[in-house]
Amino acid sequence: MVAGTLSADWLPVGLLVGAGLGLVATLVMDVPMGRLPEGETSPRVAAGTLSDESLAGAPDGVATAAHYGAGVGTGVLFVSGVAAARWLLGGPLQAVVVTAVALFVLMNWFFSFVVVPTYGRVPDERIGRVRRDWAVAAASYLVAASAGAVAVVALV
Numbered sequence: 719m720v721a722g723t724l725s726a727d728w729l730p731v732g733l734l735v736g737a738g739l740g741l742v743a744t745l746v747m748d749v750p751m752g753r754l755p756e757g758e759t760s761p762r763v764a765a766g767t768l769s770d771e772s773l774a775g776a777p778d779g780v781a782t783a784a785h786y787g788a789g790v791g792t793g794v795l796f797v798s799g800v801a802a803a804r805w806l807l808g809g810p811l812q813a814v815v816v817t818a819v820a821l822f823v824l825m826n827w828f829f830s831f832v833v834v835p836t837y838g839r840v841p842d843e844r845i846g847r848v849r850r851d852w853a854v855a856a857a858s859y860l861v862a863a864s865a866g867a868v869a870v871v872a873l874v
Contacts, residue, residue, distance in 0.1 A: 740793015
């Protein structure tokens with residue numbers, strides 16, 4: 719894609735690249751999530767919201783599907799954001815940085831102020847830790863996605 723243009727020609731490849739980038743970034747994200755005290759809580763909150771179950775009763779399969787489905791979908795959103803930002807800003811590195819920052823804010827806002835309160839079953843004393851650990855996990859996702867996007871942009 720040439721800076722300053724945005725066309726539908728990139729869409730099929732962009733969707734595949736975004737999905738792949740999202741999957742890889744989610745696998746990278748799994749490392750800190752597995753080590754943080756509340757890291758594994760985020761997928762369980764999503765599963766509990768979808769299944770109307772408690773944190774302990776949230777189905778593992780639903781948690782896994784929600785986690786990886788959201789990661790793949792966010793990868794597509796990330797690549798789309800980079801394409802749009804590159805069209806607006808021109809510079810590929812600027813586009814990746816702007817998209818990563820915007821997505822970090824969006825991911826944290828959505829999880830912290832929509833998903834967690836909607837679910838309403840995270841004990842009050844854990845909410846701050848869950849949000850903090852989610853922010854760390856989201857940052858690791860976006861670092862991995864950004865590195866992948868820079869590599870893709872360098873190839874294009």
